[in-house]
Amino acid sequence: MTRARRKPMVAPKLFSEIDRYDEANSARLGLICIQERIPSGYTRWDREYNLDGRDARLTCISPGEYGGVPHGLDGDFATLLNVLYLEQGSPESGEVHTTAYQLIQRAGFPDSGQYYQSLQESLDRLKGATYTASESWRDHRQKRWTTVKFNIIEQIDSDTEGGTAFGVGTTLKIRLARPVVQSLRERYVKPLDLTFVMSLKRSLTRSLYRMLDAHRYDPANPQEPAAALRLPLLQWARECKLVEEVPARVRRNLESAHAELIDRGYLKSVTYEGRRAETIIVYEFGDLPATAPAPEPMIEVVPDSPVTEALRRRGVAHPVARRLVADFGENHVTVRLETFEAMIAAGYKARNPSALLVDVIKDQEGKYAALGTSALPAAVAPHARISKVVGDEDVDALSATLDTEFRALPPAEQAARAVTSVRMFIGKELREGHYRSLLRAVQAGDVDALELQREATRAAAELRLPEFAEGLRRAYSEP
Template identity: 30%
Template sequence: MPNKPKTPNLHDELNFARFGVISMHSRIDQQITSWQTEFTVNGRTFRIEAITPVGRPHGIDTDTLVSLETLFVANGCPEDNWVHTTAYEVRELMGLANNGENYHRLRQSIRRLYFTSILVGRKTTLTRSQKVAWDNVGVRFLDGLRYRDSEDDGELSTLDSDATLSIRLGEQLAASIRAGISQVLDGQLLYQLEQPPARALYRTMQAHRRQDDGTLLSELRVPLTEWRQATGLTADRSDLVRRALEAAHQELIANRYLESAVIEGRGKKAVAHYTFADVNAADPVLVVLLRQAGVAVTRATILASRYPDRVETALQFLASRQRTVGSVRNPGGLVADFLERPDKYEILQEVVSPESQLQERRQLLKQQKVAAEHLVQQQADAHLEQLRAASPTEQWVAQRSTLQLMLKKHLSAAQWQELEALAQRGDILAVDLSSSLIEATAKSCLSDRIEQLKRHLSPLLAFQ
């Protein structure tokens, strides 16, 4: 996406991003018009059956779908699920050059998405039974399509750039976006990534690292056999999968999205291990305040991490606007736009003066922060209690990133492996360990707690 982005963020439905239907390949065998796959990533299992009469979606199809979803959100998520736009607007949002070839590529891309039908299965265990069953639902990217095209002298079908292009999103896709089951992709990063495979991999990776509570994993480990299917790679051999991923890995590292991308092991035992670049973690209290203002959870997390010093001003601006004009139709959108495009807004005088009013608003915001901190603590406590009821392995998976962040400078590789083995067996409970480390940090005795942990590990490892 070489052109300057028209929007800093792009919207993308989470479930469809995880299905792996759109292949990250730039080119694919279009004779394959149906396939079945089953894979598990980050504890979520998917069974996918797809029929693609004009070929499997791939390449720029990721950019096309994300652009259409973004336009759907920008138009207020209309109830009839239709997006009325032009090929010119979609191409601009995708960052493609304004030429006939790209209008042809966009036409082919939209048609691939329109003709694709998907059956998604979700694994479930029947009540009072050990039997595993699958709940299945048919979904589509697009349900309706109206466009005008033309043929040039070379008989290359291209979309009319200025004619109305009307696209109706699939019922489940639109309903899911409307319900907030979506992620906000970093538009600036997407436009910096030059190749479609890197953009497709970023979208897939971002969806799978997202936890149900909106937080993002700092690391993601996936068996390569599973990751191949999640990214839509069609090669069976691990060396070909590695080769297909390598260029995208390099781009994502170069653009500081990934800190490292390592494929460990060989053959069927190979594992893709991703460490995400350390961006400033969002203050959960600021996230709660933005959520209370109506900002979606993913976007609130991004905004809180990027503009922590301006969140208070943004909320004051919203309060001022509400007092001035009455109800604001989309308060979350106004706050987000204020943070992302400060030059558009003139700070009203009452936001900064008089001092007595400003002090009163600051006191109110302070009270809101206290309430938000209390809510965050309640949510964290409830989450820990829920995790304590989980199996040792599930606890380890959930707490591994936190533990690594606190322990990676203190434990050797062998000690870390020993800790992982003990935690997976249940000899050390990951939730209790992370809680004790956090408590030790607060009491300034973390080093003593770590030494105690080392003594708990096998004697040969404890003194490395």
């Protein structure tokens, strides 16, 4: 029996400490209804706005068989997909490679059949719902409002252990909407306190937090959060996509979420001014320092170092580049960048160079750094200098710890992660049938998951991925 995971009680971070980001258009527009449950007939909403003195409109239409418009937990999973996309280097393809287990774990939910079913239903709704943003989608590069029509998820490829239901071993390849991908690649993002939002107990509170936090930023210049917001109550109900807009019911429906956000220190107070349809809701935030204006976010204020600029020139998203330099230091990143350049110069054909570069920099398992120079072509000799930066003993200790953590995962998740790693490196070199056969072999115990993952990363570092792919093709024919 799976025990429910207890949500950690964490305080909101100071603005300057936030190190995750979400796509700013999706967050500001509130694409997901914040209600945990909706009537089965709630399959469409239509909202009108005024942006910079011009009329704007946002519409959502969702097929009834998917359970109505996106709502509740859908917002948690949609946010996580944006975060994972940035963490994976913002590939041009717009694809996110993950597993059902990883999404459940990152969202802070129990490893249970109920949440795998909820995840599957959420992804179906995010793919099925069609949004039209008329003169309300910000083109960050051109500094103007545009019209776009999209589904949050364009395509879902999944491999399950049997049948169609998601489970611990389900692997996922999800392609995000082109407008969302473009915004993320152009770094039109807002800070996201992911640890705090995922620590909140109720889906309603998490959804309201995301809406409030998005409205604190100027959409044309998302640099600093407001200390307070004054919003017409009925307008706020419409922006939250609530089913009912009777003022007394709106107040009652939001009451529990307000109480949790005040208790956790994100809100200082929630007050109401006026009566009935003229009611104004006033939010005062409690997460800003009492002294002074909050510092601007790292992605806007701290000047980019030459190393950060070098990463950006190679396609790494701005927030990811800065985070890598902050986490690992310029020396480490420089050496790993040289390693990456040497691999490319030696003839390695990366399907997704920016994603490979991020992986080379973040590698702590020894899949690049721990290999001795004798195992590598001469062109990849800069790997040898990694041990001088990190230290051989540290690399061995890190590898041992990560191996132990990997072995502690459920066998189905080990299999899913190993096959996902192979897919990340060789992609379309294998057909889907090959991947299914390989996954079955790992699940049956014929192939060790950790050894398969190691072999894939060794093949990448030794510039022999074509040979590695050919070996898998011969061994695991399509069914």
